[in-house]
Amino acid sequence: MEQKRSSFTGKIGFILAAAGSAVGLGNIWRFPYLAAQYGGGIFLLTYIILAVTFGFTLMTAEIALGRKTGLSAIGAFKALDKRFGFVGYLAAIVPMIILPYYSVIGGWVTKYFAVFVSGDGVAAAQDGYFSGFISKIGEPIFWFFLYIAATALIVFFGVEKGIEKVSKLMMPVLVVLSIFIAIYTMFIPGALDGVIYYIKPEFDNFSIKTVLAAMGQLFYSMSLAMGIMITYGSYMKKEISIETSVHNIEFFDTGVAFFAGLMIVPAVFAFSGGNAEAINAGPGLMFITLPKVFETMYGGQIIGAVFFLLVLFAALTSSISLMETVVSIFCDKFGWNRKLTCLIVFIGCLIIGLPSSLGNGVWSNITLLGMDFLSFFDFVSNSVIMPIVALLTCIFVGFVIKPKAIADEVALTGKFKSEKLFNVVIKYVAPVCILLILISSILDVVLVDGFF
Ligand code: PHE
Numbered sequence: 001m002e003q004k005r006s007s008f009t010g011k012i013g014f015i016l017a018a019a020g021s022a023v024g025l026g027n028i029w030r031f032p033y034l035a036a037q038y039g040g041g042i043f044l045l046t047y048i049i050l051a052v053t054f055g056f057t058l059m060t061a062e063i064a065l066g067r068k069t070g071l072s073a074i075g076a077f078k079a080l081d082k083r084f085g086f087v088g089y090l091a092a093i094v095p096m097i098i099l100p101y102y103s104v105i106g107g108w109v110t111k112y113f114a115v116f117v118s119g120d121g122v123a124a125a126q127d128g129y130f131s132g133f134i135s136k137i138g139e140p141i142f143w144f145f146l147y148i149a150a151t152a153l154i155v156f157f158g159v160e161k162g163i164e165k166v167s168k169l170m171m172p173v174l175v176v177l178s179i180f181i182a183i184y185t186m187f188i189p190g191a192l193d194g195v196i197y198y199i200k201p202e203f204d205n206f207s208i209k210t211v212l213a214a215m216g217q218l219f220y221s222m223s224l225a226m227g228i229m230i231t232y233g234s235y236m237k238k239e240i241s242i243e244t245s246v247h248n249i250e251f252f253d254t255g256v257a258f259f260a261g262l263m264i265v266p267a268v269f270a271f272s273g274g275n276a277e278a279i280n281a282g283p284g285l286m287f288i289t290l291p292k293v294f295e296t297m298y299g300g301q302i303i304g305a306v307f308f309l310l311v312l313f314a315a316l317t318s319s320i321s322l323m324e325t326v327v328s329i330f331c332d333k334f335g336w337n338r339k340l341t342c343l344i345v346f347i348g349c350l351i352i353g354l355p356s357s358l359g360n361g362v363w364s365n366i367t368l369l370g371m372d373f374l375s376f377f378d379f380v381s382n383s384v385i386m387p388i389v390a391l392l393t394c395i396f397v398g399f400v401i402k403p404k405a406i407a408d409e410v411a412l413t414g415k416f417k418s419e420k421l422f423n424v425v426i427k428y429v430a431p432v433c434i435l436l437i438l439i440s441s442i443l444d445v446v447l448v449d450g451f452f
Helices: 011-022 025-037 041-069 073-080 082-117 129-134 138-156 160-186 191-199 208-221 228-234 242-272 282-296 300-334 338-358 373-400 403-413 419-448
Strands: none
Touching: 011 160, 011 228, 011 242, 011 300, 025 041, 025 082, 025 208, 025 242, 025 282, 025 300, 041 073, 041 191, 041 208, 041 228, 041 242, 041 373, 041 403, 041 419, 073 082, 073 228, 073 300, 073 373, 082 129, 082 138, 082 282, 082 300, 082 338, 082 373, 129 138, 129 282, 138 160, 138 300, 138 338, 160 191, 160 242, 160 282, 160 300, 191 242, 208 373, 208 419, 228 300, 242 282, 242 403, 282 300, 282 373, 300 338, 338 373, 373 403, 373 419, 403 419
């Protein structure tokens, strides 16, 4: 079995591929708006604590599961214990939910790139531009279509490698540019209050929702609890250290998110005085705020175009990894031809993504549990299914195959330094916390909505 799987060429190859999947819209688009919405510094602190404990533990477990079995999620759970095969299936649903709405956002990024290239960036900085755009019918659908078609074509022709190569060059540039924009923003009058809000933990702002949002974001951002890291692990060579790789990916992923927040959250304060409505802008935050920053900048049109292009690449490597996963699930399960499957997944995504696009405009009166379609899909995957998959993974590793099975896999390349932390988190801390948070979040949504 293992012979047949191609593997990543070296440590760097593995880390970059996994980081390519991890770093995407989650870091640049999603993290900053959640940080703004859920209390700034306290969210950041919660996120970092979760990343080095839960994130580290789960990513280690998933990669080791994949490498140990040489299989992707569905096969890996089943191979180790028949009763847990369903966890693999549950995990497999997540990328199917995420990919369509991810592509809607990818479409927005493509649109903003086009706007800046065509020299219209100033228009994009006007109030109401973003809401005017997403509430239209045809235009967002056009960009969404373009984005998902680009993703599908790359997967269809199997040219991911080319994209990954380009992206490897672009990611460091994105980091440098984000740091530059963040520093620039800090000097805009009023931004300093935003820097303080973003960095200084205010315990008054803490609530169980902070933890839930941070946890969902962690899974999303690190591509956890959806089987993807298991698949990546199955391609990983035995002589590469899982522990070091996980630390690297985690560091990189969190670093990009941190700077994205530092670039966007203070800008909200600079341009709207940090009023509640602006802070709670949600999914539109990046699109509303950054054009205003670029507008004040010398050469802002070009910098804006470069920025959105880099974000587009970060998004593409992630949506490619999402689509790859979905395609291979169908191919493996039903023995379908790969190209035909690509086509089917493409069409499926288009159909499922449409409500997420229309939900910002003509269909905004239709809500599910009080949410528009996009927020609903985001909620179901990040705040419901992923925590459940994570919880089951913890139980599976902690009590069925036992943490030792993972520790042995990790120790193939030398001592597993954080073994104690790993054991405690996977057996006790993570399952208990995830369960509590899951229950409270579901009750919250259901009760608030008068579901009962
Ligand atoms: N981790 C990616 C991001 O932060 C999203 C993603 C999730 C990509 C799952 C692939 C798989 O944008």
